[in-house]
Amino acid sequence: MPEIAEVARVVHFLRIHLAGKTIAKVVAPDDASIFGKVGTSGPAFEKALAGKKVLEVASQGKYFWMVLSQPPHPVMHLGMTGWVQIRGIQTGYTRYIERTKNEPEHWPPKYWKFHLEAATGASAPDKVEVAFTDFRRFGRVRLVDCPGPHIRLHPPLVDNGPDPVVDKHVFTEAFLREKMRRRHVPVKALLLDQATLSGVGNWVADEVLYQARVHPEEYCDEVSDADVGGLYRAIRYVCETAVEKLGDSDEFPEDWLFKHRWGKGKKDAPTKLPSGEEIVHITVGGRTSCVVPSVQKRKGRGKTTIDEIKGEEGEGSAEAEDGTESRFFQGKGKRKGKKQVKSEAETETDVDAEERPSKKAKTAKPKRAMKVTEEEEEVGKEEEKPAPKTSSKSIKQVKEEAKPIKLEPELGRRRSSRLSRVAA
Numbered sequence: 001m002p003e004i005a006e007v008a009r010v011v012h013f014l015r016i017h018l019a020g021k022t023i024a025k026v027v028a029p030d031d032a033s034i035f036g037k038v039g040t041s042g043p044a045f046e047k048a049l050a051g052k053k054v055l056e057v058a059s060q061g062k063y064f065w066m067v068l069s070q071p072p073h074p075v076m077h078l079g080m081t082g083w084v085q086i087r088g089i090q091t092g093y094t095r096y097i098e099r100t101k102n103e104p105e106h107w108p109p110k111y112w113k114f115h116l117e118a119a120t121g122a123s124a125p126d127k128v129e130v131a132f133t134d135f136r137r138f139g140r141v142r143l144v145d146c147p148g149p150h151i152r153l154h155p156p157l158v159d160n161g162p163d164p165v166v167d168k169h170v171f172t173e174a175f176l177r178e179k180m181r182r183r184h185v186p187v188k189a190l191l192l193d194q195a196t197l198s199g200v201g202n203w204v205a206d207e208v209l210y211q212a213r214v215h216p217e218e219y220c221d222e223v224s225d226a227d228v229g230g231l232y233r234a235i236r237y238v239c240e241t242a243v244e245k246l247g248d249s250d251e252f253p254e255d256w257l258f259k260h261r262w263g264k265g266k267k268d269a270p271t272k273l274p275s276g277e278e279i280v281h282i283t284v285g286g287r288t289s290c291v292v293p294s295v296q297k298r299k300g301r302g303k304t305t306i307d308e309i310k311g312e313e314g315e316g317s318a319e320a321e322d323g324t325e326s327r328f329f330q331g332k333g334k335r336k337g338k339k340q341v342k343s344e345a346e347t348e349t350d351v352d353a354e355e356r357p358s359k360k361a362k363t364a365k366p367k368r369a370m371k372v373t374e375e376e377e378e379v380g381k382e383e384e385k386p387a388p389k390t391s392s393k394s395i396k397q398v399k400e401e402a403k404p405i406k407l408e409p410e411l412g413r414r415r416s417s418r419l420s421r422v423a424a
Contacts, residue, residue, distance in 0.1 A: 001080045005243050005245070045114060073143065084131070
């Protein structure tokens with residue numbers, strides 16, 4: 001999912017190629033998810049942007065927006081697979097370029113949700129074409145009707161916490177300590193809560209905790225003041241470095257966990273750091289977390305160790321199915337089913353509760369049972385206890401007799417009771 005660094009990359013390219021230009025044409029087919037779930041529509045988006053000049057492009061955490069010459073202004077969220085493409089410009093990462101270097105460019109690109117044309121004047125070389133793409137449709141595009149400088153004073157931005165890179169004057173060590181002391185949740189859950197801190201997603205949180213040497217299951221109100229300070233410095237370091245590199249992992253430091261975290265469930269994937277320290281995956285509040293147990297040790301109440309967990313479940317066991325407890329495992333992990341992935345995706349893109357885990361319990365496929373007839377079942381029961389001496393009727397005959405029949409009024413109650421006892 002795009003996090004603070006990926007959004008910074010999108011903003012970087014939009015500032016270079018779109019800011020200062022006037023939007024001449026907008027095409028935005030209506031989409032009930034992209035536009036509708038945040039109270040707007042494709043036609044309304046077209047009307048709001050056409051003929052307007054883009055004055056500025058900015059971001060807060062996972063949100064970014066364009067300040068237009070007149071309100072309303074578009075505020076966007078990339079969801080899980082959203083991206084912004086510019087015709088003739090490679091906005092993707094190095095790894096994306098490698099995957100698509102032999103593919104011809106199509107315009108508008110595949111899975112586009114809106115595309116626009118803008119220019120500084122009438123000359124063709126000044127024209128720029130931009131498209132918002134999202135093949136899973138968890139991205140959101142809304143309009144905020146307010147003066148440009150006040151966008152952050154309105155939902156959804158006002159409901160989110162400070163950006164650790166943009167809002168350095170707000171995000172201080174004292175701010176983080178105060179937030180951690182007021183809640184009793186795993187520290188990773190706190191980092192993922194966008195109402196507390198904007199822009200931190202799953203991989204950023206894991207990297208921060210690894211760099212700070214804090215276990216993701218440690219309760220935030222039990223973390224020592226010294227570790228809170230280390231956590232604050234790690235958040236600043238990881239976020240600022242990732243934003244500076246525009247989210248290109250090829251440019252990340254070699255000692256980052258990010259370089260080695262993607263081995264879960266993959267054949268011949270690394271399960272150790274170059275230093276030899278073991279990498280494991282656990283589930284914290286329904287979210288998979290990458291941990292180095294020898295570095296990130298639990299210090300608070302209810303601490304666990306990898307040896308204790310392996311003793312309980314055995315080598316190579318998978319994470320807990322209900323998402324309420326974490327379990328370490330090595331090597332190949334369980335492949336996630338489509339329903340589980342969809343549930344996580346919906347959680348990721350929820351505006352009001354973003355990054356808060358809401359994982360549906362998995363349901364095991366029942367084993368195929370042997371077909372047992374009613375007669376065999378009754379025979380099995382009769383073998384356990386003596387059969388009644390007074391009855392020689394088959395079960396089928398008893399059931400036939402027990403079917404509803406038309407009774408005479410004066411005998412109905414007595415005959416009905418007798419048949420019920422026989423059927424029993």
